[in-house]
Amino acid sequence: GQNIDQPTEMTATEGAIVQINCTYQTSGFNGLFWYQQHAGEAPTFLSYNVLDGLEEKGRFSSFLSRSKGYSYLLLKELQMKDSASYLCAVENYGQNFVFGPGTRLSVLP
Amino acid sequence: DTAVSQTPKYLVTQMGNDKSIKCEQNLGHDTMYWYKQDSKKFLKIMFSYNNKELIINETVPNRFSPKSPDKAHLNLHINSLELGDSAVYFCASSQGPRDTGFVGSRRGNTEAFFGQGTRLTVV
Numbered sequence: 656g657q658n659i660d661q662p663t664e665m666t667a668t669e670g671a672i673v674q675i676n677c678t679y680q681t682s683g684f685n686g687l688f689w690y691q692q693h694a695g696e697a698p699t700f701l702s703y704n705v706l707d708g709l710e711e712k713g714r715f716s717s718f719l720s721r722s723k724g725y726s727y728l729l730l731k732e733l734q735m736k737d738s739a740s741y742l743c744a745v746e747n748y749g750q751n752f753v754f755g756p757g758t759r760l761s762v763l764p
Numbered sequence: 765d766t767a768v769s770q771t772p773k774y775l776v777t778q779m780g781n782d783k784s785i786k787c788e789q790n791l792g793h794d795t796m797y798w799y800k801q802d803s804k805k806f807l808k809i810m811f812s813y814n815n816k817e818l819i820i821n822e823t824v825p826n827r828f829s830p831k832s833p834d835k836a837h838l839n840l841h842i843n844s845l846e847l848g849d850s851a852v853y854f855c856a857s858s859q860g861p862r863d864t865g866f867v868g869s870r871r872g873n874t875e876a877f878f879g880q881g882t883r884l885t886v887v
């Protein structure tokens with residue numbers, strides 16, 4: 656079966672660091688993606704991991720451990736505009752992106 | 765210049781009607797998708813086409829029928845609309861196959877680019 660889990664909601668303060676976790680079980684693994692989705696808008700791509708380890712992209716970093724079926728998205732120096740839903744998605748062997756339920760992040764002043 | 769565009773953005777219709785949503789991508793991608801996002805914001809795959817051929821058809825009522833006239837277009841036609849069909853429908857595209865970079869993997873797709881979504885409300 657396929658299952659992806661993320662926390663439903665998180666709250667953090669402007670300027671802080673927040674880590675959003677994702678655990679997954681899928682039929683085959685071709686990579687893990689993180690997307691950001693603001694309310695009423697389309698998801699936009701943030702990062703991609705296929706090998707174990709950390710990928711850094713400016714204020715955003717993403718980590719993957721394939722043996723543990725675990726990833727996290729790290730957001731540093733939080734800004735108000737980072738308030739959004741963050742979606743973890745795994746590409747399985749069917750070349751299909753399976754999305755998690757998303758984590759709604761609220762950044763407070 | 766919009767990469768993935770879908771029309772209409774909003775669609776309000778009565779139960780029992782038939783409606784279509786159109787999607788076009790100008791990225792030269794081989795694979796296109798339709799996703800449904802319900803009120804709980806869960807994004808779920810409905811269909812996937814690769815070079816005009818259907819490769820994924822999840823458990824979706826057969827009232828939903830995708831049509832891909834060419835690899836740049838993937839339209840979604842819905843017959844006999846029901847209240848439960850109300851949701852946001854996203855079209856997306858990605859390029860594949862690519863080398864994932866590790867031994868033993870299968871070649872997968874690049875990240876998906878999404879259209880703006882079509883908010884369908886059935887009354």
